[in-house]
Amino acid sequence: MNDLELFPYPKHRLQATDxxxxxxxxxxxxxxxxxxxxxxKEDYEQLxxxxxxxxxxxxxxQRMFWPEKLxxxxxxxxxxxxxxxxALEQVGRADIGLAFQAAHSLALQAALALEANYxxxxxxxxxxxxxEGTQPxxxxxxxxxxxxxxxxxxxxxKGLQVKARRSGDTWELNGAKVRPTCSGADADLFGVWxxxxxxNEPAFILVPGDVPGLTRGEEFLKTGLAASRNADLGxxxxxxxxxxxxxRGDEGLxxxxxxxxxxxxxxxxxxxxxxxxxxxxxxDNRVIKGRGQIFKENPLTGALMGEIAKDIAVVxxxxxxxxxxxxxxxxxxxxxxxxxxTSALIIVHQAYVAAENxxxxxxxxxxxxxxxxxxxxxRYWRDVKTVQCYLGAYELAKHxxxxxxxxxxxx
Amino acid sequence: MRTIxxxxxxxxxxxxxxxPLGNIVRDWAEREVIPFRREYDxxxxxxxxxxxxxxxxxxxxxxxxxxxxxxxxxxxxxxxxYFYVAVYRLVEEMARADSGMCVAIGVVLWPIVYITVEPxxxxxxxxxxxxxxxxxxxxxxxxxxxTEPQGGSDIENxxxxxxxxxxxxxVKDGDEWVINGHKLWPTNTGGVADLMAVICTTNPGSDDPGxxxxxxxxxxxxxxxxxxxxxKAGMAADKNGDIWFENVRVPLWYRAHGPGDDAKYYGxxxxxxxxxxxxxxxxxxxxxxxxxxxxxxxxxxxxxPLKENDAVAGALSDLAATxxxxxxxxxxxxxxxxxxELYGDRWSPEVVAKIRAHRYFAVDRCLEVADTAMNLMxxxxxxxxxxxxxxxxxxxxxQLWLGGKxxxxxxxxxxxxxxxTL
Ligand SMILES: Cc1cc2nc3c(=O)[nH]c(=O)nc-3n(C[C@H](O)[C@H](O)[C@H](O)COP(=O)(O)OP(=O)(O)OC[C@H]3O[C@@H](n4cnc5c(N)ncnc54)[C@H](O)[C@@H]3O)c2cc1C
Numbered sequence: 070m071n072d073l074e075l076f077p078y079p080k081h082r083l084q085a086t087d088x089x090x091x092x093x094x095x096x097x098x099x100x101x102x103x104x105x106x107x108x109x110k111e112d113y114e115q116l117x118x119x120x121x122x123x124x125x126x127x128x129x130x131q132r133m134f135w136p137e138k139l140x141x142x143x144x145x146x147x148x149x150x151x152x153x154x155x156a157l158e159q160v161g162r163a164d165i166g167l168a169f170q171a172a173h174s175l176a177l178q179a180a181l182a183l184e185a186n187y188x189x190x191x192x193x194x195x196x197x198x199x200x201e202g203t204q205p206x207x208x209x210x211x212x213x214x215x216x217x218x219x220x221x222x223x224x225x226x227k228g229l230q231v232k233a234r235r236s237g238d239t240w241e242l243n244g245a246k247v248r249p250t251c252s253g254a255d256a257d258l259f260g261v262w263x264x265x266x267x268x269n270e271p272a273f274i275l276v277p278g279d280v281p282g283l284t285r286g287e288e289f290l291k292t293g294l295a296a297s298r299n300a301d302l303g304x305x306x307x308x309x310x311x312x313x314x315x316x317r318g319d320e321g322l323x324x325x326x327x328x329x330x331x332x333x334x335x336x337x338x339x340x341x342x343x344x345x346x347x348x349x350x351x352x353d354n355r356v357i358k359g360r361g362q363i364f365k366e367n368p369l370t371g372a373l374m375g376e377i378a379k380d381i382a383v384v385x386x387x388x389x390x391x392x393x394x395x396x397x398x399x400x401x402x403x404x405x406x407x408x409x410x411t412s413a414l415i416i417v418h419q420a421y422v423a424a425e426n427x428x429x430x431x432x433x434x435x436x437x438x439x440x441x442x443x444x445x446x447x448r449y450w451r452d453v454k455t456v457q458c459y460l461g462a463y464e465l466a467k468h469x470x471x472x473x474x475x476x477x478x479x480x
Numbered sequence: 481m482r483t484i485x486x487x488x489x490x491x492x493x494x495x496x497x498x499x500p501l502g503n504i505v506r507d508w509a510e511r512e513v514i515p516f517r518r519e520y521d522x523x524x525x526x527x528x529x530x531x532x533x534x535x536x537x538x539x540x541x542x543x544x545x546x547x548x549x550x551x552x553x554x555x556x557x558x559x560x561x562y563f564y565v566a567v568y569r570l571v572e573e574m575a576r577a578d579s580g581m582c583v584a585i586g587v588v589l590w591p592i593v594y595i596t597v598e599p600x601x602x603x604x605x606x607x608x609x610x611x612x613x614x615x616x617x618x619x620x621x622x623x624x625x626x627t628e629p630q631g632g633s634d635i636e637n638x639x640x641x642x643x644x645x646x647x648x649x650x651v652k653d654g655d656e657w658v659i660n661g662h663k664l665w666p667t668n669t670g671g672v673a674d675l676m677a678v679i680c681t682t683n684p685g686s687d688d689p690g691x692x693x694x695x696x697x698x699x700x701x702x703x704x705x706x707x708x709x710x711x712k713a714g715m716a717a718d719k720n721g722d723i724w725f726e727n728v729r730v731p732l733w734y735r736a737h738g739p740g741d742d743a744k745y746y747g748x749x750x751x752x753x754x755x756x757x758x759x760x761x762x763x764x765x766x767x768x769x770x771x772x773x774x775x776x777x778x779x780x781x782x783x784x785p786l787k788e789n790d791a792v793a794g795a796l797s798d799l800a801a802t803x804x805x806x807x808x809x810x811x812x813x814x815x816x817x818x819x820x821e822l823y824g825d826r827w828s829p830e831v832v833a834k835i836r837a838h839r840y841f842a843v844d845r846c847l848e849v850a851d852t853a854m855n856l857m858x859x860x861x862x863x864x865x866x867x868x869x870x871x872x873x874x875x876x877x878x879q880l881w882l883g884g885k886x887x888x889x890x891x892x893x894x895x896x897x898x899x900x901t902l
Contacts, residue, residue, distance in 0.1 A: 214858065215779035215786055226782040248859055290518075290864035292873065359634045359645040369886050425851065429876070436632065436880045437665050437720070440713050447713035451873070458854060458861040464791045465781070480791075 072349065073342050076378075076385045082393065083151050090128075091155040097123060098163035106445060111295035121167055121296065124160060125205035130171050132200050134178035139192060140200030145182045147404075150395035153179075153328070154335040154388050161339025165452035166296025168339060172332025173208040173251055174199070177260055180325035181315060185398070186405070191315050195275060198258060207278075209249040209256035210329075211302075217246070222264035224271055226465070231304050233263035233272055240274055240314060242282075242307040250459055253300035254288040260315070261304075262322060273315045273322060282307040292458075293451030324405035330417035331395060333456060334388040337420040340449045341381040341427055347446050348377060348431045351438070364434075373430055380427045384420045391416045411473040418466050421457040428453055481773050484576070484766045487803055490811045495562040498569045505570055508537050509577035517578050518864050524716035525709060527672075530581065531619065534717075537585060538619040543570075544588050545614045547596040549606055553614030558596035564752065564817040568759045568810055575763025579874045580715030582763065584621070586756050587667040587718075588613075591624040591677030593752060594694060594736045600745050604733060605696060609675060623673040624749065625663040625723055632665065633883040635679060638746055639829055639894065640902065643681055643692035648725060650680035650693045652732065657695055659703075659728040670709025670719030673699045677736070678725070679746070689743035694736040703728035714873030747827030748817075750882065754832075754839035755817060757878050758810035761846040764871045764878075765803045771868050772799065772853050775860065786856075795856055799849045806842040813838045833895030840888035843878045850875050 080088075101120050109116040125131040134149065135141025144152060153175050161168035181188045181195065199206050216228030223229065231244035242263060249259060259276045276283065284303040291299060315321065352365035352374050365371050394401045394412055402408045428450040432439035439446045457463075468480035512533040523529045538544040547563075548554025557563050567589070574582035592609075595602040613620050625648075626635050634645040648661025659680060666673070676697045683691040697704060707722035736742050776787035776796060786792050813835045816823040824830050850872050854861035862869050879885050890902040 215781055217779065219780055219783065221780065223782065228780065250859070290521075292862040292864075292869040294862075355631070357631060357634060358637075359631075359641045369889065373886075429847070432876060433879060433885050436884045437627070440877055440880055442711040442713070450876075451713065454851075454854065454869075454872070455862040458857065459859045461858050462792070462856050464795050464852070464856060465789070468791065 072346065076342065076345075076382045078385055078389045079151075079393070082389075082396070083155055084148070087152045087155045090152065091159050094124075094128065094156055094159035095162075097128065098159055102163040102167075107443070110442065111448065113295060113298060117164065117167065117296040120164070121170060121205045121207075124167060124171060125174065126203060130156065131174050131178075131206055133175065134182040135192060135196040135200055136182065139196040141182070141196060145179075145184045145187070147183065147185070147396045147398055149179070150328075150331055150392040151389070153331055154338070154392045157332050157335035158339040158342065158385075158388070161336030162343045163339075164296055165336050165340050165449065165456060166294040168332065168336035169294055169297055169456060170207060170251060172329055172336060173210060174206065175332050176325050176329035177208050177258075179328040179404075180321060183324075183404070185403070186324065188315065190312055191275070194312055195258070198277075206258060207252045207256045208258050208260065209251045209253065210325075211247055211249050211259055211261040213262065214248055224262065224264075225469075229262060229264035229271060231261050231263045232266060233261075233274055234266040235311070238311045239308045240272070240311060242274065242276065242304045242309070244302075244304040247302040247304060249299065249302060251294070251297040251299060253302055254285055254298040259283075259302075260325070265317075270317050271322075272317050273325070274309060275313045275315055276304075276307060276309055280307055280309060291455060293448065293453075293455035319407075320403075320405035323407065323410035324403070327395060327404040327410050327413040330413040331388070331391050333460070334384070334391055334417050334420040336456070337417075337424040337453065338381075338385045338388040340453055341384050341424055344428055344431050344446065344449055345378065345381050347444065348374060348434060351435050370434055373434060377427050377430055380423045384423050384427075387416045387420055407473065411469060414466060414469055417460060418463055421453060421460060422463065424453045425450075425457060481777065484770060487766070487800075487807060490808065490815070493565065493811070493815055494569075495565065497562065497566060501566060502569045502573050504541060505537070505573040506576075508533075508541065509573060512536050513577040513581060517870065518867070520578065520580070520716040521714075521864075521870075524711060524719075527717070527719070530717045534581065534585060534619045535617075538588060539617040542617075543585065544620055547589055547592045548610040548614055549596070549601075552606055552610035554596075554610055558593075558601065559598045561818050563597065564755060564814040565811065567752075567756065568814040571756050571759035572763040572766070572807075572810075575760040576767045578717055579760045579764050579871070579878070580717035582760055583667050583715065584672075584718045587624060588620070588622050590749065590753065590756075591622050591675075591696075593749065594677060594745060595696075597748075600737060600741070602736060605736070608734075609696065612674065620674050621668040621672045622675045622677065623666040623668040625666045625669075625676050625678045627665045628661070628663055633887045636750060636883040637887060637890070638689065638692070638743060639891065642687040642689045643743065644685055644687040646679060646681040646692065647684065648678060648680045649684055650682050650695055650735075652682075653729075655732050656729045657693075657732060657734065659695065659697065659725045659730070661725050662722065663725075664722045665710075665720045666723065667718050667720060669706055669723055670721035671706045672719045673706065673723075675699065676704070676723065682739075690739035692743040692746065693739075694742040694746065695730060696734045696736065697725070697728060697730055701728050701730060713876065714870065715877050745827050747825075747829070747832045751813075751826055751832045751835045752817060753882050754835045754888075755810065755813040757839050757882065758806060758813055758842045761843050761875065761878050762803060762806045762810050764875050765799065765806065765846050765850070768850060768853050768868055768871050769799055769803060771866060772796065772856065775857050775866065792856060795849075795852050799853055802845045802849045806846060809838045809842050829895055833891045836888040837892045839882075840879070840885050840892075843875075844885070847875060847879060
């Protein structure tokens with residue numbers, strides 16, 4: 070049995086095509102990424118960008134949800150949630166940053182093209198970018214963040230980074246020092262959750278990366294996620310047609326985020342499966358206590374290895390659990406409901422808290438080898454932490470949980 | 481907001497020397513390190529930015545003379561009974577700026593402890609090596625070469641394994657030692673080291689501590705080869721690589737003390753390394769406190785500064801409380817080393833175990849709150865520009881070296897519960 074199969078997941082829920090996709094992705098990322106790691110490290114141009122092309126265009130992750138008539142695969146039923154996990158787990162095992170980018174694309178596709186909420190006009194306008202190109206289409210979101218000044222319109226306590234004004238057939242967008250969720254330096258399409266002048270309800274507006282007035286700062290250095298070259302943005306009277314507004318109101322954003330968190334949870338699971346492979350090799354071969362005691366046979370380190378495996382198993386199950394929640398709207402509610410959104414938020418935070426702790430422990434067991442680039446572990450540690458930061462403050466997410474479970478009103 | 485100077489100090493056992501020493505280092509950190517540290521990660525191999533700052537503190541300001549006897553050009557701190565408390569203060573200040581640089585500078589002094597600190601002064605070796613440190617204004621680097629490819633923890637686990645796993649050998653040949661072996665990871669290697677203290681065995685496989693030898697080896701001796709530095713998650717200012725010893729010859733009297741004593745005083749090396757690690761953790765946390773304070777004061781959440789949110793304030797409080805406690809633990813550890821008449825020999829299993837307990841407890845707490853600190857800053861937490869992520873990466877190493885957390889746990893359990901087989 071393949072070692073990764075030791076960690077249970079609801080295989081019976083996956084279609085044969087999902088299993089095939091996971092198998093071919095596994096082979097691809099091993100050859101394309103994992104085998105080249107020592108030589109190419111985190112090189113964007115030579116390793117990560119070509120790999121993204123392979124995943125998004127050759128394998129076709131960026132065509133997955135769009136209807137066939139628009140050039141897509143039309144895998145847009147709720148059950149596609151399982152496909153997302155099966156696929157992004159494999160990508161995350163090789164590189165969380167690539168899975169992170171793919172999660173953006175898949176979430177946007179789901180939000181626009183899921184069969185139950187199909188947005189005909191937006192799909193027709195946007196899908197050619199995904200289906201016709203030979204290059205990966207990099208998607209990024211602009212979500213609320215802590216504001217640097219008072220008086221900024223808020224959504225769930227945080228400042229909306231971009232303001233939009235509707236005049237006639239156009240939206241005009243303005244915002245300075247705007248922080249996108251990923252790939253600010255490279256993204257081709259931004260999904261912007263905007264404050265709308267004079268109205269309470271924000272709007273989700275799709276902004277092509279090459280639109281006049283959109284400026285990109287220098288790529289900045291950050292802890293991890295080398296595949297996402299991020300930079301802050303400026304929106305100076307950026308104009309897009311009225312049809313660029315994909316939706317108004319929370320439901321659409323909840324749906325987008327629920328699917329986004331699904332992809333991120335899958336990426337965490339993949340990273341942890343990679344961690345398992347690394348610590349397994351260490352535990353099988355390292356000898357401690359000078360008397361030929363194999364590492365995994367030491368009661369203390371063996372226990373910590375057990376804890377690591379337990380947390381990996383739980384994160385994998387959680388990711389697939391979220392897939393089930395999204396795949397069964399009849400049982401759990403629509404992805405755009407607050408109930409499902411809260412479950413997705415809980416699962417993704419729990420996945421990253423567990424992933425962070427698990428890799429911390431793994432590094433403890435590997436000491437300097439865990440800390441050295443050569444052993445590959447530390448990259449997952451940095452990447453997981455970076456995703457966790459981009460998810461938002463866990464301390465404040467707890468208020469989202471409390472609001473839902475206790476009806477708390479003022480948090 | 482308060483400043484880092486508002487955290488408590490154990491005033492009844494600080495010394496007047498600490499204030500000026502601390503200020504010199506703080507001033508150096510503000511001018512020479514903090515403005516440049518965001519570029520250190522890219523400088524890990526060349527040390528073009530890093531080395532000048534070390535030259536300044538070690539060479540020009542003369543910190544590398546700290547331990548050597550005064551008549552040999554040093555500052556004579558090896559005979560002070562405030563030595564470790566002073567080291568605590570220096571280390572905390574340095575680590576606030578950059579804990580990688582701090583360990584590199586700290587380890588310049590660390591192996592020298594073996595031969596300069598009362599009561600185990602080796603005058604002949606002081607005379608031999610003091611000039612290389614005291615007669616220059618360029619940084620001179622020492623390293624403490626313990627770890628070997630098969631494992632560092634076992635070598636440090638002297639009480640249980642008694643040196644039986646050391647594979648670097650020292651064989652007497654006339655009036656010389658001939659050293660063969662392979663070390664890896666020591667701080668200040670990767671081509672940096674000028675003087676090495678090498679943990680060897682004079683009788684491979686023996687579990688007689690008398691066969692553990694600590695031998696000083698100038699790095700330019702024929703047969704010493706330093707490999708390239710390894711690339712790491714953080715701590716770019718510390719270079720760590722392989723050292724190969726191939727029939728390296730040094731005089732017999734380059735051995736620190738002799739059979740039994742080399743192993744005995746090794747306990748002090750472990751205890752002082754752990755004490756220094758606590759000081760580093762506190763220094764790192766002090767800067768995280770400053771950075772997080774600025775961030776949470778300037779960002780708005782629900783119409784108020786972030787720090788005014790009760791949940792965020794709870795996390796900020798955990799950070800401040802951790803610093804308060806860690807600093808007290810660290811100073812207490814330093815005090816235990818400075819006052820053997822009260823606490824027992826610095827190399828005794830008791831002191832070693834207790835300071836290991838202090839270290840792993842303190843570092844674990846710091847790691848927890850640093851995890852939260854970075855996350856409270858959301859996406860900005862991962863920005864190099866805001867410095868917290870750098871400290872987060874560096875801090876982890878404080879848990880991993882010196883045998884890692886699990887060895888600490890075993891030594892603590894062994895001493896407190898009289899375990900015999902751990
Ligand atoms: C920045 C940096 C600076 C360093 N500085 C120095 C230096 O100055 N000098 C030097 O010699 N080395 C140095 N090292 C190496 C470091 O001290 C060692 O990596 C560390 O001691 C652990 O040894 P190891 O890596 O060989 O791991 P191992 O000894 O193989 O240990 C791995 C893990 O096994 C477990 N373990 C080990 N023994 C036991 C036990 N008895 N019971 C239960 N669990 C156990 C622990 O979880 C441990 O973390 C440095 C490394 C780095 C990265």
